[in-house]
Structures are given as structure tokens and as C-alpha cells.
Amino acid sequence: MEKTFNLSNGAQIPCVGLGCGAIKEDEIEDTLRTALKSGYRLFDCALLYGNEAWIGTAFEKIFSEGEYSREDVFITTKLPMIGNHPDRVEYFLKKSLENLKTSFVDLYLIHFPVGFQYENEDNYFPKKDGIIQLDFSHTDLVSLWKAMEQQVIAGRTKAIGISNFNVKQISQILKCRIPPANLQIEVHAYFQQKELRDFCKNNGIVVEAYAPLGSPGRREAFKPNGVPQVLADPIVTAIAQRYSKSPAQILLRFLVDEKVVVLPKSVSPVRLHENIELFDFEMTAEDHAQLNSLDRGEKGRSFDYLKIFQGLEKHPENPMPIMEFVEE
Numbered sequence: 151m152e153k154t155f156n157l158s159n160g161a162q163i164p165c166v167g168l169g170c171g172a173i174k175e176d177e178i179e180d181t182l183r184t185a186l187k188s189g190y191r192l193f194d195c196a197l198l199y200g201n202e203a204w205i206g207t208a209f210e211k212i213f214s215e216g217e218y219s220r221e222d223v224f225i226t227t228k229l230p231m232i233g234n235h236p237d238r239v240e241y242f243l244k245k246s247l248e249n250l251k252t253s254f255v256d257l258y259l260i261h262f263p264v265g266f267q268y269e270n271e272d273n274y275f276p277k278k279d280g281i282i283q284l285d286f287s288h289t290d291l292v293s294l295w296k297a298m299e300q301q302v303i304a305g306r307t308k309a310i311g312i313s314n315f316n317v318k319q320i321s322q323i324l325k326c327r328i329p330p331a332n333l334q335i336e337v338h339a340y341f342q343q344k345e346l347r348d349f350c351k352n353n354g355i356v357v358e359a360y361a362p363l364g365s366p367g368r369r370e371a372f373k374p375n376g377v378p379q380v381l382a383d384p385i386v387t388a389i390a391q392r393y394s395k396s397p398a399q400i401l402l403r404f405l406v407d408e409k410v411v412v413l414p415k416s417v418s419p420v421r422l423h424e425n426i427e428l429f430d431f432e433m434t435a436e437d438h439a440q441l442n443s444l445d446r447g448e449k450g451r452s453f454d455y456l457k458i459f460q461g462l463e464k465h466p467e468n469p470m471p472i473m474e475f476v477e478e
């Protein structure tokens with residue numbers, strides 16, 4: 151079983167990475183140490199997770215001890231939405247590099263195709279009357295991508311990619327000089343995004359799954375009872391029981407078998423270990439067919455950005471399909 155996938159820039163990306171979103175200051179160092187010991191080499195960060203500087207400090211300390219070095223790890227980080235303007239890309243990448251205490255990242259992503267209005271460099275979620283202020287003044291993804299390409303040329307990132315883009319948006323930037331190395335999107339058994347993934351496969355773009363366990367702890371004001379619990383699905387738990395594995399291991403291995411990089415977040419030593427111990431069993435074609443059948447399409451989504459970012463449907467680069475359905 152291969153444990154890395156090939157990126158179009160010639161580099162290898164590990165097929166399991168640690169999602170670093172929501173890891174708190176007092177959890178960072180222990181989590182990174184446990185993750186490295188368990189075999190993680192891919193770390194998914196973002197400026198707007200607010201913890202990059204703590205991650206940089208912890209890595210600096212760990213690397214200074216000699217067992218691991220910067221070259222052992224693959225670090226991804228992302229341009230915040232307030233940076234979605236060609237004139238701000240270099241500034242925000244330099245800020246991330248300073249936080250992470252490194253001269254380059256392995257992969258730099260545009261976090262979201264819709265920009266937010268720029269108030270100041272630290273206000274990643276500018277709001278008015280509690281509503282995020284979307285930027286309608288600059289919506290040109292091609293010029294934004296060209297500024298991303300400049301970062302590769304300058305050596306600040308080895309590869310560039312995108313997150314939360316749709317087929318139309320990816321098609322636009324595919325015409326540029328450097329194709330996107332990857333697309334990071336929500337993918338799990340309840341929300342499999344097969345069409346988008348097929349499009350990526352046909353264009354040499356590696357797909358990374360965020361929320362690969364369905365982001366089970368997630369609650370929003372509009373979803374006070376939380377998101378669909380794919381970890382508790384009877385089909386997943388039955389397969390898990392058959393292989394003496396956990397439901398998380400079944401969900402993650404299913405995606406890796408489909409050539410999707412998985413980025414589960416955990417701060418629990420037991421779960422960190424569990425989420426990367428995926429390669430000592432093989433599921434049958436029938437197990438795969440059952441897991442495939444769990445796809446609920448749009449109803450399976452945990453991250454509903456149309457509700458999270460009010461007014462998104464009016465933005466020309468809204469990546470989400472607009473459809474009406476009744477919540478189950």
C-alpha cells in the first residue's frame with residue numbers, strides 16, 4: 151500500500167496528515183510530538199486557524215533536539231480570505247513563514263475562492279452587524295493565481311493549490327502556467343464529491359479531504375444539534391467490527407483507497423495513533439460498495455458556507471451550489 155501520492159510538481163505528499171485547525175496553544179507541542187512519533191509527516195495549517203506561531207515554536211523546539219528536521223515534514227498553509235488580492239499574497243505568505251519559523255512551505259493554498267474585505271492584517275473575519283463582509287471589489291481568480299505562481303518562483307513554497315474551489319473555478323486557473331497541485335475540500339463517506347474528484351483526477355490534481363470523519367464535534371447556530379454523524383453510521387460500525395478496527399479507521403482507509411489524502415484532526419494520543427494506523431488490513435470490493443452507497447450528496451455536507459458566510463450566494467465566485475432541501 152503506497153503511503154504517499156505524487157503531486158504535479160514532482161513532490162510526494164503523505165496520504166495521511168494532521169489537521170491542525172482548532173488545536174489550542176497548550177495542546178500543540180504534545181500533539182506534534184505524538185503525531186511525529188506515530189508517523190505523521192504532513193501537517194495542515196492555515197493562518198486563520200490562529201495557531202501557526204505556536205506550531206512554528208513547537209517545531210523549532212522539536213527540530214533543535216535532533217531526532218526530526220524540517221526536511222522530514224511536509225507543511226501546508228493557506229492564504230486567508232482577506233488576502234484574496236494579488237497585491238497581498240506575498241505579504242500573507244511571508245507572515246505565515248515567519249509564524250512557522252521556516253523559509254518555505256511545501257504547499258500553499260488559496261483557502262477559499264471568495265475574499266473578505268480587508269480592514270487590517272489581523273482581522274481575518276471582518277464583520278458588520280455580526281455578518282462577514284465579503285469582498286465584491288476583487289474577484290479575479292486568475293490574477294490571484296498568478297500571484298501564487300510568483301511565490302513558487304521566489305522559493306517561498308514548493309507547490310501551490312486551492313481549497314473549496316468548484317470545477318468552473320479550477321478550469322479557469324488550469325489555463326495558467328503552474329497547474330494547481332491539489333484541491334482541499336470536504337470529503338467523507340456522507341459527502342463524497344465524486345464528480346469534483348473525478349474532474350481533479352482527470353487533470354492531475356490530488357484531492358485532500360478535510361473533515362474526513364465528518365467533523366463530528368461541529369455545531370453552528372443554524373445546526374444546534376450538530377452535523378450528520380458518519381462515525382456512528384451502522385454500515386461503518388459493522389465493517390469496523392468485522393476487521394476489529396475503529397469506525398474512524400474504516401472511514402479514513404476508504405478515502406485513502408480512493409486516492410484521497412486525509413487530514414483528520416485530533417489531540418488525543420490514542421486517536422492520533424489510530425488515525426494513521428490504516429495499512430494492516432484490506433477491505434473487500436463489497437465493503438467499498440457499501441461505503442460508496444453512504445453518499446448523501448449535498449445533504450451530507452458538514453460545512454454549509456452559504457449559512458456560515460451570509461450573502462455568499464450573491465458573490466460571483468460563490469463555490470457552493472444553491473439548492474433547497476429539507477433538513478433531515
Ligand SMILES: NC(=O)c1ccc[n+]([C@@H]2O[C@H](COP(=O)([O-])OP(=O)(O)OC[C@H]3O[C@@H](n4cnc5c(N)ncnc54)[C@H](OP(=O)(O)O)[C@@H]3O)[C@@H](O)[C@H]2O)c1
Nearest residue numbers: 169170171360361362363364365367398414415416417421
Ligand atoms: N480548507 C478548509 O476550508 C478546511 C475546513 C475545515 C477543516 N480543514 C482542515 O481539516 C482538518 C480536519 O477537519 P475537522 O477537524 O473539521 O474534522 P475531522 O477531522 O473530521 O474531525 C475532527 C473531530 O473528530 C474527533 N476525532 C478525531 N479522531 C477521532 C477518532 N478516531 N474517533 C472519534 N473521533 C475522532 C476530534 O476530536 P479529538 O481532537 O478530541 O480527538 C475532532 O473533534 C482541520 O483540522 C483543518 O486542518 C480545512
